[in-house]
Amino acid sequence: MDRSLKLLSFSAAMNVIASPLKPADVVPRPSGASVVEARGLGLTFKTNDGPVQALTDVNLSIGKGEFVSFIGPSGCGKTTFLRVIADLERPTAGTIHVNGMTPEQAREARAYGYVFQAAALYPWRTIEHNVALPLEIMGIGKAEREERIKRTLALVNLSGFEKKFPWQLSGGMQQRASIARALAFDADLLLMDEPFGALDEIVRDHLNEQLLQLWARTNKTICFVTHSIPEAVYLSTRIVVMSPRPGRVTDVIESTLPHERPLDIRETPEFLAIAHRVREGLRAGHSYD
């Protein structure tokens, strides 16, 4: 118990550390319950060409219900950071807590749903059976499974496609099915690794809009990796700008956009100002070199 208290107390402090460039923007989060808490986090891969610093000294606190985007060029460690949260990679320095637990404990507690860049649906399973996969593994009964499949497929607008195999669906629909699969077991944290990166812009706009609606309805915490500035600005409550060699956080930008965001908000001066700041952040991190 006292450990979680300690976490709560420094979560506010973390917000200050997370934004060394623009401390004035940081507003201490009133909720205080941080879902992800990284402190001095580093990860060095050993490769044949010597060690590669994928992440160095990442300090970040993500509160409950936030929509945080990670943006930066290839090699900036945004995906690696997501994989560390998911316990798919082990950090080599610093600490990270997910729901106050180690990533491994959080994974064992099934604390998060993960959406990959590719839909990664199992081709031999129909859409409903793909959504059922985590439920089967977690030992959820048949009746409950069917109810949840119905509910989550409705959430991503895929009702009526239960019996289809993945190849019978378009890329966008497949990705929606994979989001439904991540939502099916009701984890409060959703980790999304460039989920719309392989889709064309029209489909992407549509899915961004749907994702925002879904976030509003479910009150989940979402960590979203992207390399699209408009996407990051449109979706997020907070944008983490990252930079490569070594992978690090160079800026954290609070979005001032309202919660209600129609697609044409992207033409407002406010939106463009935030996008400009993200671009500046990327430039400051030498991302354009």
Next chain:
Amino acid sequence: MSAIAAPGAGTGLEPLGLWARLSSGRTLPVLSILLVLIAIWYVAAFSLNAPFQRRLDGESAPGGTLAFVERTLNQAKPTLPSPHQVAQNVLENTFLRKVTSNRSLVYHAGVTLSSTVLGFVLGTTLGILIAVGIVHVVTLERSLMPWIIASQTVPILAVAPMIIVVLAAVGITGLLPKALISTYLSFFPVTVGMVKGLRSPETNHLDLMHTYNASPAQTFWKLRLPASVPFLFASMKVAVAASLVGAIVGELPTGAVAGIGAKLLSGAYYSQTVDMWAALVAGSVVAALLVTLVGIASRVVERAMGARPA
């Protein structure tokens, strides 16, 4: 639902005439090759059998060249039987004899088929079990794989009699020893194919299981096994043909009682070359039948598993 177009819609596929279907499909090329092979066979049969026919005729050769050719291609014990002799023998011994008769090819094919199938089932099971072990236990991969490869370099013709003799010494005779030789030949392709298949899941698919905190058993049943099915069937096609070879080889040292192998051996003893070739044809037909059956099973299973129709 309307988002999904019917496959093949609007591609202008119309029903084709018989000739168009023959030439666009595989039938015509396969038939052409068959005709060429038969022609070569006739030429070879004539040139191989002609010297003996000349000696047989001696000075008093009746008739002209045509009659000579006809006699050459219809010897009782030719060096190389001509196609029509083999075809006639096969038809006679397949359709005109009782199935229980010792001369019936159906009877002999049945004997070989039963040990082939038993050996194939045992071999496939063994192959899958070894593959599962190799994929899950590092020690097994290092220790077992070299032996498995070495096992296939041993000439089966040398091993087969030993297996038969050793098993007979401990009182095991009949179907099982022959089936075990089939097993010996058929487990190998299945092991190699299944190891590849069980390791075929993409990193994403494996990571997904990891995020669900799935147990190794769950990962096996829900990911590795279904992913390996196409590999399993591909290797089973090879294995079933190898099983048949094993069964035929296994029949040779049993004293040539029954089976296609026995038929081949007795044909060789008594210079019944036509019988030998007929037995070979019967063996090929059985092999084609088995491979086709595995192919059909593969298509049925893969269709049920949502494979995109080709």
